[in-house]
Amino acid sequence: MYDEGCYYDTHDPNPFGEGGDVAGANSSGLTPLMSAISTGNSNNSLEENLRLASFSLEELSNHHHNTEAAAGMNFEEMNTHLMQDVLHDPDHISGMDMDQKGWSTGLHDMQGINSQQAQQFHHLNHDAAGQQIELQPNPFNASYAPTPTPDLLNLLHLPRCSVASMLPDSNIHLYDQSLHLNQLPPQQTPIFKELFHSLPHNYGLPCSRGGPSFFGGMDEREAGNGSVYQDGEGRQLFDNSVLDFSNMSGLGKRSEGKGTNHFATERQRREQLNDKYKSLRLLVPHPSKSDRASVVGDAIEYIKELLRTVEELKMLVDKKRYGRERKKLKTEDDAAGDMESSSIKPISTLADREQSNGAKRTTWLQRKSKDTEVDVRIIDDEVTIKLIQRKKINCLLSVSKILDELQLDLLHVSGGIIGDFYSFLFNSKIYENSSIYASAIAEKLIESVDKSYAAFHPGNF
Amino acid sequence: MNKATIIDDAITYITGLQNHVKGLSERLIEMETVEGEKQGSEEDTTEEIEKFQIEDEVKVTCIDEHRLWLKVICESKRGRFTKLMETINGLGFGITDTNVTTSKGVTLIMFCVEVRYGKL
Numbered sequence: 001m002y003d004e005g006c007y008y009d010t011h012d013p014n015p016f017g018e019g020g021d022v023a024g025a026n027s028s029g030l031t032p033l034m035s036a037i038s039t040g041n042s043n044n045s046l047e048e049n050l051r052l053a054s055f056s057l058e059e060l061s062n063h064h065h066n067t068e069a070a071a072g073m074n075f076e077e078m079n080t081h082l083m084q085d086v087l088h089d090p091d092h093i094s095g096m097d098m099d100q101k102g103w104s105t106g107l108h109d110m111q112g113i114n115s116q117q118a119q120q121f122h123h124l125n126h127d128a129a130g131q132q133i134e135l136q137p138n139p140f141n142a143s144y145a146p147t148p149t150p151d152l153l154n155l156l157h158l159p160r161c162s163v164a165s166m167l168p169d170s171n172i173h174l175y176d177q178s179l180h181l182n183q184l185p186p187q188q189t190p191i192f193k194e195l196f197h198s199l200p201h202n203y204g205l206p207c208s209r210g211g212p213s214f215f216g217g218m219d220e221r222e223a224g225n226g227s228v229y230q231d232g233e234g235r236q237l238f239d240n241s242v243l244d245f246s247n248m249s250g251l252g253k254r255s256e257g258k259g260t261n262h263f264a265t266e267r268q269r270r271e272q273l274n275d276k277y278k279s280l281r282l283l284v285p286h287p288s289k290s291d292r293a294s295v296v297g298d299a300i301e302y303i304k305e306l307l308r309t310v311e312e313l314k315m316l317v318d319k320k321r322y323g324r325e326r327k328k329l330k331t332e333d334d335a336a337g338d339m340e341s342s343s344i345k346p347i348s349t350l351a352d353r354e355q356s357n358g359a360k361r362t363t364w365l366q367r368k369s370k371d372t373e374v375d376v377r378i379i380d381d382e383v384t385i386k387l388i389q390r391k392k393i394n395c396l397l398s399v400s401k402i403l404d405e406l407q408l409d410l411l412h413v414s415g416g417i418i419g420d421f422y423s424f425l426f427n428s429k430i431y432e433n434s435s436i437y438a439s440a441i442a443e444k445l446i447e448s449v450d451k452s453y454a455a456f457h458p459g460n461f
Numbered sequence: 462m463n464k465a466t467i468i469d470d471a472i473t474y475i476t477g478l479q480n481h482v483k484g485l486s487e488r489l490i491e492m493e494t495v496e497g498e499k500q501g502s503e504e505d506t507t508e509e510i511e512k513f514q515i516e517d518e519v520k521v522t523c524i525d526e527h528r529l530w531l532k533v534i535c536e537s538k539r540g541r542f543t544k545l546m547e548t549i550n551g552l553g554f555g556i557t558d559t560n561v562t563t564s565k566g567v568t569l570i571m572f573c574v575e576v577r578y579g580k581l
Contacts (some may be wrong), residue, residue: 018496269465276468299471306478311484320492358477386517396556397546410542424559437486 145278286368303438312363312378312437363438372449381430383408383441387415389422389449393460396424398452402444407431524573528557533570537563545570 127175281287286300363378370392376383381412389395395414403410410427415424430436520532531549535541542561549556554574562569 038482052544119566173568178553237483273465274469276465276472280468280472280475280493283479299475303471305479307476309482310478310485313482313489317485317488317492320489327546396559398548400543400546404540404543409539410561413559413561414541437489 003294025112045429081438186450308363308365309437309439316437365438365442367439367442367446369446371448372446374442374445374449375439376445378430378438382431383428383436383438385424385426385428385445387422387424387426387449389446390420395449395452398448399424399426400446402448403428406436406444408436487511490530527576529554529574529576531572531574532567533572535568535570537566537568541568542570549574 083177277292280299281295282289284295284302287298288294362380365376367374367376373386373388375386378384385394387399396415400410403426408430410426410428412427413424415422517536517555518532518534522530524530533545548571554572554576556572556573556574558573560569560571
């Protein structure tokens with residue numbers, strides 16, 4: 001039974017060439033099918049071709065799983081079966097005498113489409129249908145009774161909609177387009193080409209039929225990039241339109257359940273949302289995973305850290321501005337006994353927490369790079385640095401150099417090799433009136449350690 | 462507040478904060494360069510005050526075939542640790558463990574190093 005969807009993901013370039021884009025969805029199996037169809041019957045009516053396309057699309061969806069099978073399918077066998085199925089579906093087809101036995105058999109093999117898949121494969125169907133249409137010569141059509149069902153004919157006679165005027169949110173236009181295609185005599189391939197070329201503009205249309213599942217599939221495809229979607233979806237649009245067309249004739253208004261406008265706007269909305277997630281991800285310094293939840297989580301941590309840094313900097317600026325008044329506030333023991341978080345995270349995360357008690361500076365900042373993890377805690381003028389290095393590179397030298405640069409007096413160091421890691425703990429004191437701040441320390445450390453990794457790596461012990 | 466607006470707000474806020482941080486740090490750097498010269502002299506004096514009378518000492522013990530244990534007692538001065546590290550690296554030792562403690566101007570440094578004969 002002709003269902004809506006064959007999803008084929010591979011289209012060989014259309015025999016006629018330009019459909020290539022449209023047909024681009026690549027169904028290796030479909031192509032041979034299409035070729036066979038095209039070569040077989042040059043006299044098929046467009047409807048038949050369309051139907052065949054639909055069938056092939058159907059196959060494609062199944063085909064999707066067994067591309068080879070489709071390729072090897074014997075059209076003869078498929079014809080009858082497929083055509084019969086197709087006939088059943090759309091009313092107009094019922095009148096057809098499906099002579100293409102190869103088709104039907106093969107098609108049946110292909111069938112077993114999951115309805116969901118079918119929805120997603122709509123575009124494929126359309127594609128195939130489009131191809132079909134172009135491939136006027138149709139092996140099966142020879143035996144076709146070239147009597148399109150009245151419905152189909154009526155559809156064919158619908159006012160032609162020029163490609164240019166097709167709007168993404170107008171299903172009807174799309175249908176018209178497909179109808180128009182159907183109306184074209186076999187020789188008018190240029191028109192098909194034109195239609196195919198114009199398909200990208202109608203990307204909004206196919207969604208209407210797919211419903212949620214279709215959208216779901218499309219979403220991934222969209223990748224938030226409408227233009228890309230257009231290019232890739234042009235065929236699909238066409239497919240959908242063709243499919244819709246056949247469905248229209250056969251199944252009535254199923255595809256019109258959802259207003260086209262909703263699809264377009266909803267898709268735009270989704271795309272915009274995806275774009276925003278991506279840009280948010282770009283803002284965060286060390287994004288790890290790219291799923292939405294992680295992006296939001298990283299953003300939250302980053303915002304907190306930024307707030308802390310702002311506070312810290314403000315305080316430093318104030319300190320400087322008002323001379324060298326040390327503000328004595330209650331001391332806070334900031335996790336002196338913190339254990340090093342020797343996690344083997346190759347990802348980078350930022351965690352920052354500041355407890356500002358009056359003007360006493362307390363900052364905690366963590367930076368992780370691929371092989372290094374730095375944890376900087378500042379209480380007033382004392383800095384505690386924990387450093388964990390994944391690779392066994394002696395970094396003490398570089399670290400101590402940097403600490404000197406940063407004007408930190410080393411008070412205490414301890415560390416060594418623990419398993420696969422070097423881990424160190426540095427307690428240092430900030431020189432008086434130095435306005436070093438936590439993130440600067442952390443960044444410099446990470447930077448230098450990574451540099452020394454790079455430098456030492458070839459000669460790593 | 463729907464998702465889109467939340468994300469939008471987050472993006473705006475983050476960029477705002479980033480700019481703020483940038484501005485503040487630049488200001489800080491400016492201020493620092495102005496005041497930088499004044500501070501040099503003070504630090505040395507404070508160090509002198511805390512110096513104790515302890516002799517520098519270096520002790521080396523052979524633990525293992527390839528391992529040494531170094532113990533250094535010295536006066537605390539800036540950059541000393543760095544110099545020490547440079548020396549050790551230059552000798553081709555791989556440091557297994559480190560312990561540095563400072564008390565009243567004196568630093569106790571202990572290393573457990575592994576000697577790699579490949580590098581001398």
